[in-house]
Amino acid sequence: GDSVTQMEGPVTLSEEAFLTINCTYTATGYPSLFWYVQYPGEGLQLLLKATKADDKGSNKGFEATYRKETTSFHLEKGSVQVSDSAVYFCALRAIGTSGSRLTFGEGTQLTVNP
């Protein structure tokens, strides 16, 4: 079945550091890929998405490129801020005949220190 694997967490960085959170997936067909973010006490918010190979999703300084050859969708940001502290979830949606469920990775807790 479909699955998503994220890098082991948690991740702790200093402000202005470079961020990479790795995400790889297994799916039949060509899924759409997503990054969701969960700030403390809040729900899941869509951060960015990519729907086909080589697409780059971007939002709020975060980027991720859909790499079919490596089945990856790594999240990057050049300079993190304290306000980026949150849990980040990689997810895929493989469109099938019966629905469009999201399959999530384990989540990566990011803490950014001033």
Place this chain on the structure above:
Amino acid sequence: EPEVTQTPSHQVTQMGQEVILRCVPISNHLYFYWYRQILGQKVEFLVSFYNNEISEKSEIFDDQFSVERPDGSNFTLKIRSTKLEDSAMYFCASSEGAGGGYTFGSGTRLTVV
């Protein structure tokens, strides 16, 4: 910006009791979903709902669970006889189309004691 609203934010219930978790999806959305997240674990799909019927459900969604859209605005998840292992954060979500992005609610934390 339109929101998905979930109530209550936290519910404590005794094992064996029935609970109903409530959600108000975005008004022009047609697809509705429930997910759950047991503490420290992945967010897991429970069920999707379209055109007044279940379109897909996971193996977690057994006979103890049911969903309903009783009045055209609310979308509810009922757990008939709660177990300790039902303790989790339950997220409602909605989307305009099957291929569109989801909007999630803030979740209901269910604690079964």
